[in-house]
Amino acid sequence: MSQQITITAYSTALFSTWIFVAQWRLLLDAGDGVCAGLLQKTRKIHTIAVTHADRDHLAGLFQLLQLNARDGVPRILYPADCGSFPALAAFSEKFDPHTEGQATWTAMQPGEVVPLVQGYKLRSASSFHFTDAGAQVKSLSYLVVREVRSLKPQYVGNSQAELDRIRQEHGADQITQVTEEPVLAYSGDTTVSNADTWRGYKILIHEATYLSHKDAGDQSGRHNQHSVLPDVLEMAKQAGPQVLVLTHFSPRYKPAEVLDTVRQQCRSLELAFPVHVVPPGEIMRDLLSAAPIWRP
Ligand SMILES: [Zn+2]
Numbered sequence: 001m002s003q004q005i006t007i008t009a010y011s012t013a014l015f016s017t018w019i020f021v022a023q024w025r026l027l028l029d030a031g032d033g034v035c036a037g038l039l040q041k042t043r044k045i046h047t048i049a050v051t052h053a054d055r056d057h058l059a060g061l062f063q064l065l066q067l068n069a070r071d072g073v074p075r076i077l078y079p080a081d082c083g084s085f086p087a088l089a090a091f092s093e094k095f096d097p098h099t100e101g102q103a104t105w106t107a108m109q110p111g112e113v114v115p116l117v118q119g120y121k122l123r124s125a126s127s128f129h130f131t132d133a134g135a136q137v138k139s140l141s142y143l144v145v146r147e148v149r150s151l152k153p154q155y156v157g158n159s160q161a162e163l164d165r166i167r168q169e170h171g172a173d174q175i176t177q178v179t180e181e182p183v184l185a186y187s188g189d190t191t192v193s194n195a196d197t198w199r200g201y202k203i204l205i206h207e208a209t210y211l212s213h214k215d216a217g218d219q220s221g222r223h224n225q226h227s228v229l230p231d232v233l234e235m236a237k238q239a240g241p242q243v244l245v246l247t248h249f250s251p252r253y254k255p256a257e258v259l260d261t262v263r264q265q266c267r268s269l270e271l272a273f274p275v276h277v278v279p280p281g282e283i284m285r286d287l288l289s290a291a292p293i294w295r296p
Contacts, residue, residue, distance in 0.1 A: 005203065007287050010037055011247035012280040013209045016056050019186065024116045028142060028186045034060035035067060037283050043068055047116060049077045051188025052129055052139035053084035065092050069102035077114065080107040081136040109137055119147050125197065127190035129225055144184040149176050189248065192231040195238035204241040207248035208232045211261045233265050243288065245276045255279035259293050266294035
């Protein structure tokens with residue numbers, strides 16, 4: 001799996017988050033430094049899925065569009081009720097007139113689906129970041145699924161000759177169906193939600209801003225809510241991904257402190273899957289190919 005999915009990521013709370021999945025031409029969030037980090041590879045980005053309008057998740061858009069906007073790409077997806085995006089689109093086109101009408105901007109409701117590259121789709125889901133959003137859609141998670149064509153259950157056991165005959169007579173759709181295989185889930189900024197949200201996804205990328213509840217303090221009165229590492233790991237243990245990637249750590253932590261704490265907590269929970277970390281301040285290139293911080 002790690003051979004097929006190349007992820008380059010930078011993620012530090014307050015400063016910047018961007019995650020590039022090369023095979024899907026997909027950028028998850030577009031924080032400051034994405035162009036400096038990816039250089040010419042930014043040209044490959046066709047879809048930019050932004051989770052919310054905090055500046056550390058979108059400040060890289062401006063330069064990315066200035067360099068790359070052409071013929072309908074990139075396509076920028078954003079939570080439906082974030083007014084910052086239409087404002088940014090208007091300003092960007094005025095400031096860099098050559099980008100006018102080039103990129104596309106799509107307001108996403110939770111559950112909406114857009115095609116990625118051949119055979120893959122991206123779906124948005126509600127996340128739980130802003131306490132005062134009410135019914136408005138201000139923050140999203142994103143889920144990547146693969147479309148798999150398989151034999152309908154009623155035809156399993158038929159001979160190949162029989163299947164060929166039915167296909168010729170009625171077409172392929174008569175005997176096959178398209179189902180979805182969950183591949184990758186990205187939480188965006190959020191508190192920890194129910195494990196069911198992520199169940200079945202092979203790769204789970206989840207924020208873990210705070211290493212402990214003591215560091216998180218009382219979040220109940222705050223406008224923005226974030227995840228705490230022990231809660232993320234407990235939830236992931238229930239969800240059971242093939243691999244977990246932890247992002248968005250607070251810059252108060254040194255990388256070594258993050259790695260030690262993650263390893264310790266994974267060991268005490270006896271997690272059955274490998275765990276990778278995007279440490280604060282560091283760009284991780286092809287991170288699924290690197291040695292995980294925790295291996296069962
Ligand atoms: Zn953030």
